[in-house]
Amino acid sequence: MPKLPHISGRECVAALQKLGFSVMRQKENHIVMRNGSKGCVVPNHKEIRTGTLSGILKQADVGVEDFINHL
Numbered sequence: 001m002p003k004l005p006h007i008s009g010r011e012c013v014a015a016l017q018k019l020g021f022s023v024m025r026q027k028e029n030h031i032v033m034r035n036g037s038k039g040c041v042v043p044n045h046k047e048i049r050t051g052t053l054s055g056i057l058k059q060a061d062v063g064v065e066d067f068i069n070h071l
Contacts, residue, residue: 002068004053009044011071012056016042018070019062035060 007015013023013031021035031042040059043052057067 002040005071006047006050006060006063007053007067007071008046009042009048012042012048012053013044015067016040016060016062019060019066021060028043034058 003070016033021033024034029044031044033040033042038061040056042056
């Protein structure tokens with residue numbers, strides 16, 4: 001499994017949108033995204049920690065390689 005990159009919240013949202021997710025709502029620094037029955041919450045920070053990014057990908061049910069390919 002490849003290492004998770006250090007990316008911003010905006011970059012994460014853009015990659016998830018390429019994977020079919022859409023922004024449902026945003027409240028302050030958190031963006032709620034949904035793709036059918038799958039959903040996730042992305043913090044809109046300058047840099048997302050790798051543990052947080054791993055949790056986002058688990059929530060969204062997206063593989064690391066698939067996510068990296070859409071960055």
